[in-house]
Amino acid sequence: MCGIVGLHLREPSLEPRLGELLTAMLGQVVERGPDSAGVAVYGDPRLSPPGRIVVSLLGTSKAEVEAALPGVRAYDADATTVAHTDAASVAAALPGARVIGTGEGFAVLKGTGNPAALAESFGLAGVSGWQGVGHTRMATESAVTPEGAHPFSVGPGQCLVHNGSFANHATIRRELRAQGIEFDSENDSEVGARFVAHQLERGADPEKALRLLCERFDGFYTLLVSTSDSFAVVRDAIACKPALVAETDAWVAMASEYRALDVLPGIEDARIFEPEPEEVYVWRR
Ligand SMILES: NC(=O)CC[C@H](N)C(=O)O
Numbered sequence: 001m002c003g004i005v006g007l008h009l010r011e012p013s014l015e016p017r018l019g020e021l022l023t024a025m026l027g028q029v030v031e032r033g034p035d036s037a038g039v040a041v042y043g044d045p046r047l048s049p050p051g052r053i054v055v056s057l058l059g060t061s062k063a064e065v066e067a068a069l070p071g072v073r074a075y076d077a078d079a080t081t082v083a084h085t086d087a088a089s090v091a092a093a094l095p096g097a098r099v100i101g102t103g104e105g106f107a108v109l110k111g112t113g114n115p116a117a118l119a120e121s122f123g124l125a126g127v128s129g130w131q132g133v134g135h136t137r138m139a140t141e142s143a144v145t146p147e148g149a150h151p152f153s154v155g156p157g158q159c160l161v162h163n164g165s166f167a168n169h170a171t172i173r174r175e176l177r178a179q180g181i182e183f184d185s186e187n188d189s190e191v192g193a194r195f196v197a198h199q200l201e202r203g204a205d206p207e208k209a210l211r212l213l214c215e216r217f218d219g220f221y222t223l224l225v226s227t228s229d230s231f232a233v234v235r236d237a238i239a240c241k242p243a244l245v246a247e248t249d250a251w252v253a254m255a256s257e258y259r260a261l262d263v264l265p266g267i268e269d270a271r272i273f274e275p276e277p278e279e280v281y282v283w284r285r
Pocket residue numbers: 001002137138139140141142148162163164165166187188189
């Protein structure tokens with residue numbers, strides 16, 4: 001199993017409600033992934049003030065960050081700490097902290113345990129923004145740790161969540177390592193995130209990066225991949241894992257199950273469809 005939810009807002013008046021809607025969506029996929037959960041939030045002014053790089057961290061705390069980096073503000077959200085500074089400053093001052101996301105207007109929060117309790121300790125319901133992605137994990141490929149929780153964010157403003165398991169992830173991990181790419185976990189989904197980030201860095205757009213992923217990865221996957229201006233969905237060749245997309249003039253949403261879409265305002269008028277196997281769907285801001 002594993003549960004995915006994502007919401008890309010087109011209607012700015014809904015932005016103050018992003019966290020409330022994402023919390024309700026996540027609450028509908030708790031049973032699909034009771035081990036851990038995580039979210040990526042785009043545009044919350046408290047977590048990520050406009051125009052500033054922020055860094056999401058594991059293995060530290062607000063108190064440690066603020067003591068080690070005078071003048072830097074930080075927020076604790078369960079196992080995660082979001083610090084209003086860049087990764088280089090954190091690496092120099094707090095070598096034990098692990099970066100799980102960085103970018104402008106972008107924060108990643110993750111932890112282990114019941115997803116509904118995690119949403120509460122993230123303060124998710126109070127978050128605002130223009131795009132959010134959430135995941136509930138039932139581990140298949142690596143230990144249940146905050147590092148193994150999704151989203152995997154390995155490039156600026158990028159986020160990948162995965163339902164399924166990649167069959168050839170060890171081979172692709174070796175190939176990426178040979179190109180100098182380093183990994184933070186043993187998780188198969190991290191290999192997908194590193195592959196996509198590598199393609200984006202080489203100039204591919206999200207559509208091309210995900211088409212290349214379909215060519216290279218074997219196994220089962222429904223993926224939701226977002227960047228600081230896009231929201232994309234792709235499924236494996238036999239569409240083994242469930243996925244539904246709903247679209248209105250006010251938003252685009254994706255979820256593993258319909259009941260997570262049913263909480264959204266205007267769902268009765270939405271265009272709802274199941275993404276086709278190996279077809280890449282991309283929405284842009
Ligand atoms: N159940 C799943 O979909 C698991 C996703 C991924 N393989 C993980 O272990 O994190």
